[in-house]
Amino acid sequence: MASQTINNDETKVRKAVREHYAGAAKSVSSCCGGGTPKASSCGCGTSTTAAEPSTKGLYNAEDFDSLPEDVTNISLGCGDPVTLASLKPGQTVLDLGSGGGIDCFLAGRKVGSTGKVIGVEMTPEMLDKARANKAKMGADNVEFRLGEIEHLPVSDNSVDVVISNCVINLSPDKPQVLREILRVLKPGGRMAVSDIVTSGDLPRDIKASMSSWVGCIAGAMDADEMASLMKEIGFTNISFKPNYFSKEMVADTVKQAGYTGGMSNAELRKAVFSASISAEKPV
Numbered sequence: 001m002a003s004q005t006i007n008n009d010e011t012k013v014r015k016a017v018r019e020h021y022a023g024a025a026k027s028v029s030s031c032c033g034g035g036t037p038k039a040s041s042c043g044c045g046t047s048t049t050a051a052e053p054s055t056k057g058l059y060n061a062e063d064f065d066s067l068p069e070d071v072t073n074i075s076l077g078c079g080d081p082v083t084l085a086s087l088k089p090g091q092t093v094l095d096l097g098s099g100g101g102i103d104c105f106l107a108g109r110k111v112g113s114t115g116k117v118i119g120v121e122m123t124p125e126m127l128d129k130a131r132a133n134k135a136k137m138g139a140d141n142v143e144f145r146l147g148e149i150e151h152l153p154v155s156d157n158s159v160d161v162v163i164s165n166c167v168i169n170l171s172p173d174k175p176q177v178l179r180e181i182l183r184v185l186k187p188g189g190r191m192a193v194s195d196i197v198t199s200g201d202l203p204r205d206i207k208a209s210m211s212s213w214v215g216c217i218a219g220a221m222d223a224d225e226m227a228s229l230m231k232e233i234g235f236t237n238i239s240f241k242p243n244y245f246s247k248e249m250v251a252d253t254v255k256q257a258g259y260t261g262g263m264s265n266a267e268l269r270k271a272v273f274s275a276s277i278s279a280e281k282p283v
Ligand SMILES: C[S@@+](CC[C@H](N)C(=O)[O-])C[C@H]1O[C@@H](n2cnc3c(N)ncnc32)[C@H](O)[C@@H]1O
Pocket: 017, 018, 021, 022, 041, 042, 074, 075, 076, 077, 078, 096, 097, 098, 099, 100, 101, 102, 103, 120, 121, 122, 123, 126, 147, 148, 149, 150, 164, 165, 166, 167, 170, 171
């Protein structure tokens, strides 16, 4: 897969992303009962021991440990958008690419019974996992919808906060995703997103690799370009805060993505990183 050329073919990218995350959802089901997660992720987390989910270090430990293993074992993000969002009781929250549901469940606790969380996910196998987790947790204020983040099944001006964890980089049409976020946010609403972005150009073999795309590297946008695009589309108060990975994490991710040369791991660490991205829809 690493040598496959992307050619900006949206259908091909979407199919590869869906197949990759369907596989991740299935591999988790085969390791029920705990232990090392088998899900193949963006490779963005920082596991503290071999038996812990790789994203544990991204979250507040108490929040993370309070969730069932069926939720934490399928956590595939690269940050903690719920903490970034500073949610309040009663708010309506939308999670783009909700996967197994971890951020929806954490957000659901913050907004409480008077609030609501909607997770939108395009991979049916992930949606099944999330819905099973919802039933297990009795998370009545959380709803999962099948759909693409480029065509959100959500009405205009209806959401207080849009969150997302390591998903926008996977989209072959990022301007459309950003326009959709702006459409569904209420005036004065906020986006609080953790995502992989880049600084400067990546080597051609990384950009051309479908496995690097599904592993959250090749599709990542340059942070400055994304900020300009967000401004052009109509967001205000745009902020990008970099969270660099450890050298070991970069080495693991590069290996997972099948990348073999060109840039040193130290250079890659500054070139590809997770960012806490926030912005507002003008009132
Ligand atoms: C890296 S995983 C992150 C899942 C979740 N946010 C988390 O933190 O565990 C990316 C998820 O986004 C979904 N996804 C990718 N592209 C999407 C799109 N265009 N529309 C909807 N879901 C998408 C994938 O199916 C996958 O479940």
